[in-house]
Amino acid sequence: MDSAPPVPPSSPPSSPWLPFESRRRARDEKREAVLRAAVQLFLEQGYHRVTLSEVAERLNITKPALYNYFRGKDEILFECWSMGAELVDSVITEINAGGGSGLAKLRKLVHAYAGLMATDFGASLVRFDLRDLAERNAAVARAAKKRIDATFRRYIAGGIDDGSIRPCDPKLAAFAIAGALNWIGHWYQRDGGLSPTEIADEFTVRLTEGMATEGRQQTTKKTPRVPKGRNSGRKTTGKKRTGGGTR
Amino acid sequence: MDSAPPVPPSSPPSSPWLPFESRRRARDEKREAVLRAAVQLFLEQGYHRVTLSEVAERLNITKPALYNYFRGKDEILFECWSMGAELVDSVITEINAGGGSGLAKLRKLVHAYAGLMATDFGASLVRFDLRDLAERNAAVARAAKKRIDATFRRYIAGGIDDGSIRPCDPKLAAFAIAGALNWIGHWYQRDGGLSPTEIADEFTVRLTEGMATEGRQQTTKKTPRVPKGRNSGRKTTGKKRTGGGTR
DNA sequence: ACTTTTTCTTACCCACGGGTAACATATCGA
DNA sequence: TCGATATGTTACCCGTGGGTAAGAAAAAGT
Known part of the structure; x- marks a missing residue:
């Protein structure tokens, strides 16, 4: 042939x-x-x-x-969950590939993760109950969750080491940030007046502004709509936007 | 008997x-x-x-x-949920009765709410699915949730007005804070090495430090609440990774 | 055209669990 | 002691929905 x-x-x-x-x-x-x-x-x-x-x-x-x-209903659930997990994994892989301070990486992660929470598969990550899965699959899911959590902590700990983040407890800080992000999956709705980009932009600032060592950037402009333009200061994160990050 | x-x-x-x-x-x-x-x-x-x-x-x-x-299973669920809601309501009532700036009130709320999330009835507030309720009860629950959310926003908006909180979008800020808090109900476990008080103290600082107008100078010298006696100036964990046995 | 494999349908099974009926037994007021 | 009420038990009903068996209907292969 x-x-x-x-x-x-x-x-x-x-x-x-x-x-x-x-x-x-x-x-x-x-x-x-x-x-x-x-x-x-x-x-x-x-x-x-x-x-x-x-x-x-x-x-x-x-x-x-x-x-x-x-094979059954619970496998469908697991595959949905996996789709979300893969999205997060690829985001993390990409961030790890790039450079930047711990704070910069954390901000990239926050931004991308917030965006994911506004998607179906992303939301399924936090809205599905792992106890509905077969034990084997549940174990896989738990492991994936753990990896994601560890990534948050690693970025934070790394940021403390390299001086971009003020000393704090990485474990609790990660819980706080991830919690705020995960919750997006519970309240976001497409027709809700808030675009995923708006949310991601705002959360990136709000969740990390308190932990940066650099002098605080100027007061968040009161402008209700966030013009996707530049940041007021010269180098808030020092990185260009992660807009295209998530595929 | x-x-x-x-x-x-x-x-x-x-x-x-x-x-x-x-x-x-x-x-x-x-x-x-x-x-x-x-x-x-x-x-x-x-x-x-x-x-x-x-x-x-x-x-x-x-x-x-x-x-x-x-009357049925779903009513039991609803009553459990209501117990949690009453706890929150009484917390809010108490805070409203007292005085203080918007920021002070917000911090009180964060602290108390975090503590509640570590209780059974408190956690039920965020871990039960309102869709399991009869429509009549679900409506009640939605209303209560809305009131709680409104309280967060009111404290924040009030803080902006009285100058204790830097300008920001109250809606998104409330989402971020409430999200981090609600998430506690998903990860907290009694035998987890973190006491509710530790969590509440840390979250109170972490979730509001970025929005305060007052000059920042950290090391949380002035931990707002719950003098825990022991820990002197330095906060508990500087950078120890994998805060294993933090007790 | 024919067989073979994949895909999908009709028809069924049956465990599970919320809810009810009828009956038994305390408990209380008198 | 005696009825009335509240509280609990045993036995049963039955809708639901995940899952399966057997075979039709398409594709694919030859």
Whole structure:
């Protein structure tokens, strides 16, 4: 067979790999469609009030069809949760790849994390009850949560070491910051008058302004709308915006 | 059993009101016993995984006996929630009664609220899903939540007006603070190495230090509340990582 | 065209748990 | 002692919803 690699534009009709690949892709796309429908319903109504038939109905299929893609309801929940976890993980990876002081990294994390909390999969990270998961999956989830928490603490501790953050207890500081961020997932709603960017910008300032060693930046401008422009001072964070950070 | 009621000194043996009162008291005590057992189980395992038989079993009675005190499972949930709400309400009432700047009031609220989040009924405020309630009760709960949120905002706005708090958006600031506080109800555990007082003290500082207008000079020399005696100028943890056995 | 594999449907099972009915037993007032 | 009320028990109902079995209907492969 003529193996046709990643589909050159003029691929002849007889490429055996393409159907295979496209079939796998089609399957994955359907799987994700299930997750998108499920996460929305779970957030809307709560996991226990959502029936699998409901999820299926929204996809114009019937309940047993779902079992072609998932072993059961709790696995769907876990996969939704995982999607959120992956988003956070990739954010962290990216920040770790870049440089900057501990404070700078912390601010990047706060900004990106706040944005994630305004998405379905992001919110599922904090609104789903891990006790609904099979023990095996719950363990995975707990581990992921722990890694995220550890990252907050590491950035803070690092900031204290490099002098960008005033001494404090990293554990409690991380709890406070992560708590404020996680809570976004509970109150944010798309039609709520506050855009994710506004929230992320404001939280980045508010949650870190108290811990910076540098002289306090000038009073937050009273302007109600945050023009996404520059920061008043020359170098508040010293880094350009993380706007494109999250994909 | 024979709990002597606040008996007027020389009450003759035939006072019809006392038995009546004591009977009503006995009933109320049992009702509360149910709530205490229920809230514990709900927090431990999650509302949907707890059966009424389980609750009853813990009280050495059987399921239908519960229906002498409550109309149904969701009402038990609501009453648990209400207990927490009453705690918060009384805290707010007390703060309102006293004086002080907006910042001072806010700090009092943060401190007391943090402490409440470390109690069962307090945690139930943020860990129960209002969608499990009957619509009528859910409306009551939503209203109470709104009042609490409004209080945070009022203190902040008041602080901005009286000059004790630097200008900021009260809405978002309240979200950030309340979020950090509410999250305590999700991670706090009695045997976790952090006492409620420690948490309350630290959060009071951490969540408000950034917004105070007064000159900052840290090391929290003037810890606003709860003189804990021991720790002198330096705050407890400078930079010890993994604050393991902080006690 | 044919078989084979994947995908989806119809029809069903059944454990679970909230809620109720009917009955038993304290408890209280007289 | 005796009825009335409150409190609790045993036995049962039944809607719900996750999960499965068997087979139709599409695709894919040949």
